[in-house]
Amino acid sequence: MPHVTTETRGTTIPPRDRRRTVVGTVVGLLSVGASLGAAELASALARTASPVVSVGDAVVDNTPPALMELAISLFGTADKVVLVSGIVIVLLGVGAVLGVVALRRPAAGYAGPAVLAAAGLAAVLLRRADDPGAAVPVLVGAAAGASALALLLRSARGRLRPAPAEDGPGDASGPGAPDVPDVPATPRTTQTTQADEGAQAAENAPGEPVARGATHTENTPDGQDTPATARPQDAADPRPGPARGPGRRGFVLTATGVLAASGTAGALGRWLPPVLGDAGGPSSLALPAAAEPLAPLPSGVDLGVPGLTPFSTPSADFYRIDTALTIPRVDAERWTLRVHGLVDRPFEIDMDELLAAELVEADITLTCVSNQVGGDLAGNTRWLGFPLADLLRRAGVQSDADQILSTSQDGWTCGTPTEVVMDGRDALLAVGMGGEALSPVHGFPARMVVPGLYGFVSATKWVTDIKLTRFADEQAYWAQRGWGVRAPIKTMSRVDVPAPLDRVDSGEVVLAGVAWAQHRGVEAVEFRVDDGEWETAELAKVPGIDTWVQWVAETAVDPGRHSVEVRATDTTGHTQPSERVDPVPDGATGWHRVRFTAE
Structure with missing residues (x-):
C-alpha cells in the first residue's frame, strides 16, 4: 500500500x-x-x-x-x-x-x-x-x-x-485596479504518494529543470480533488508584492x-x-515728557546686595500674568478708549488726544494675586500715564456707580472699585513704563495701573473700554469664577538672600529681601534664624508708599543647616500673619522661610 x-x-x-x-x-x-x-x-x-x-x-x-x-x-x-x-x-x-x-x-x-x-x-x-x-x-x-x-x-x-502581475493578462493588479483588502490565505492540504515524493525530489534536484507537466492532487474547499500544475519553489505565492516604482516616489x-x-x-x-503691526507699534509711539516729572529715585533705594531683587524691574524681566494665549497686536493709530455707562457725559479718546493731555509719573509696584508666599510675581517700575480720576471726572460718574468695569482688546474684563480710583492715589491710564512705551506683552498701547490692588481687579492691559456700573449688576471675568471683587494687596515680605538651599560661609551671614504693602507702606521688617527671637532688619529708602522696599540684616551662624524666616508690618500697624493661605480668592498669606547650609 x-x-x-x-x-x-x-x-x-x-x-x-x-x-x-x-x-x-x-x-x-x-x-x-x-x-x-x-x-x-x-x-x-x-x-x-x-x-x-x-x-x-x-x-x-x-x-x-x-x-x-x-x-x-x-x-x-x-x-x-x-x-x-x-x-x-x-x-x-x-x-x-x-x-x-x-x-x-x-x-x-x-x-x-x-x-x-x-x-x-x-x-x-x-x-x-x-x-x-x-x-x-x-x-x-x-x-x-x-x-x-x-x-x-x-x-x-x-x-x-499592488505592482503589475507577471503571470498573465488575467491578473487584476495593473494600473487602475481596485485596492482590494488583504484576506487570510486558505490553508490547503496536499496528499502525495511515495512515488510522487520521489518524482518531486528528482524534479527539485540541483541542476535539473522543474518538470512542467508533473501533477498532484489538491483538496479543494468542497472536498473534490482537482489537478494542479506544479510551480517552482520561488513562485509559491502568485500574489504581487508592494509597489516599488512611481507610486512610492509620487x-x-x-x-x-x-x-x-x-x-x-x-x-x-x-x-x-x-x-x-510695526506701523502702529511701540516703536512708532513718541512718548511726551510728564507735565511735572518726578525727581530721580533717591540714593539708597538699592542696597547693592548680590542676589537681591533690584528696586526697579526692567521691562523685559517684569512678570506677565494674563489669560491671553497670544499677545494682542493693537495699532496705536487706530486705538480708542470708550468711557460710558453710569456717567453723565460718555466719550471716546484716541491716542493722539491722550498723549496731548497732561501726563504724570508714578512709582508703583504691581503684584499678582496668584503670587505664592515667597513668589516672584511682583515688579516695580516708574509709570507714565493720565490720571484715571481725571478721566472719570470728565465723564461725570454717577453716585451709584461703584464699579469700573474695564475690558481689554481680547475681551477680558476687570472690575475695580470706583472709590479706590477716586481717593487720590496715583491710579493711571498708563502708556509708558521704565521710560519707554509699553511693550505688547505689558499692555501696549494703554493699560490701567492702580496701586494697592491686585492686578486681577485693577491692571487691565490693552484696555479699550471703561464702563461705570455696579458690582450688583455685572461681574468681571475672575469674579464670575469665585475670586474676590475688591482684593487689596496684603502685606508681604520675601527672603532673596540666601537663596533656597544655598551654601554660605559660616560666621557673619548677610540676609536680604523685599517687602511690600502698596498704598499703606512698610513700617518694619523682622527676621528670625532657626525659629529664634525676632530681630529688626534695616530698610532701604523708598520714593513713596506705593512701592516695595528692600531690607537687609547680618547674623552669625555656626556650620550646619539653618533657616531664616521673615515678616513685615505696614504703616497701619498690621503684621503679616503666619497662617498659610492659598492665593484663591484674594491673595496668599504666610511667612516666607528659606533653608540654607553654612560651611
Whole structure:
C-alpha cells in the first residue's frame, strides 16, 4: 500500500495592513499640518486670532474654576504653552486616525475637516472676544486641510496599489485596479504518494529543470480533488508584492510638497504679525515728557546686595500674568478708549488726544494675586500715564456707580472699585513704563495701573473700554469664577538672600529681601534664624508708599543647616500673619522661610 503523507501549507501575505496604517497616519498628519499652516497665515493677514487661539480661549473661558486653579498650580506661567500644545496634539491625533479611515472610506475622511471647522466656528462664537473675523482663518484652514487630504489620498492609492502581475493578462493588479483588502490565505492540504515524493525530489534536484507537466492532487474547499500544475519553489505565492516604482516616489514627493507648503505658511503666519503691526507699534509711539516729572529715585533705594531683587524691574524681566494665549497686536493709530455707562457725559479718546493731555509719573509696584508666599510675581517700575480720576471726572460718574468695569482688546474684563480710583492715589491710564512705551506683552498701547490692588481687579492691559456700573449688576471675568471683587494687596515680605538651599560661609551671614504693602507702606521688617527671637532688619529708602522696599540684616551662624524666616508690618500697624493661605480668592498669606547650609 503506498505511503500517504499530508502537509498543510499557508501562503505568506505581504503586511499591507501595516503599510496602510503608516501611510494613512502620514496622510492625516500632513492634512492637519496643512490646515494649521494655512490658518496661521490667514490669521496673520486678517490680523485676527488663529483657530488654535480661538479654541484655546473658548476652553479657558468655559473651564470650571476648580480645574483652572489646578492647571495654574501645576503649570504656573507655562499654562498657556501647555494648553496650546495640548490642542495641537489632539488635532494631530484626530488627523492621524482620520487619515487611516480615509484610505478605506474617503467620505468619512472628508467629514473630518468639516467637523473640525464646525468646532472652530463654535469656538469663535464662544470666546469672550467679539471678533467675527476669527471665522475666516477657520474656514481657510478647513479648505486647505480638505485639499491636502484629497491630494494625498490620490497619491497614497498609487503608493498602496499592488505592482503589475507577471503571470498573465488575467491578473487584476495593473494600473487602475481596485485596492482590494488583504484576506487570510486558505490553508490547503496536499496528499502525495511515495512515488510522487520521489518524482518531486528528482524534479527539485540541483541542476535539473522543474518538470512542467508533473501533477498532484489538491483538496479543494468542497472536498473534490482537482489537478494542479506544479510551480517552482520561488513562485509559491502568485500574489504581487508592494509597489516599488512611481507610486512610492509620487507619494513621497507629494507628501514632501505638502509638508513644505504647510511649514512655509505657518512660518509666514508667525513672522508677519510683528512686521504688519510695526506701523502702529511701540516703536512708532513718541512718548511726551510728564507735565511735572518726578525727581530721580533717591540714593539708597538699592542696597547693592548680590542676589537681591533690584528696586526697579526692567521691562523685559517684569512678570506677565494674563489669560491671553497670544499677545494682542493693537495699532496705536487706530486705538480708542470708550468711557460710558453710569456717567453723565460718555466719550471716546484716541491716542493722539491722550498723549496731548497732561501726563504724570508714578512709582508703583504691581503684584499678582496668584503670587505664592515667597513668589516672584511682583515688579516695580516708574509709570507714565493720565490720571484715571481725571478721566472719570470728565465723564461725570454717577453716585451709584461703584464699579469700573474695564475690558481689554481680547475681551477680558476687570472690575475695580470706583472709590479706590477716586481717593487720590496715583491710579493711571498708563502708556509708558521704565521710560519707554509699553511693550505688547505689558499692555501696549494703554493699560490701567492702580496701586494697592491686585492686578486681577485693577491692571487691565490693552484696555479699550471703561464702563461705570455696579458690582450688583455685572461681574468681571475672575469674579464670575469665585475670586474676590475688591482684593487689596496684603502685606508681604520675601527672603532673596540666601537663596533656597544655598551654601554660605559660616560666621557673619548677610540676609536680604523685599517687602511690600502698596498704598499703606512698610513700617518694619523682622527676621528670625532657626525659629529664634525676632530681630529688626534695616530698610532701604523708598520714593513713596506705593512701592516695595528692600531690607537687609547680618547674623552669625555656626556650620550646619539653618533657616531664616521673615515678616513685615505696614504703616497701619498690621503684621503679616503666619497662617498659610492659598492665593484663591484674594491673595496668599504666610511667612516666607528659606533653608540654607553654612560651611
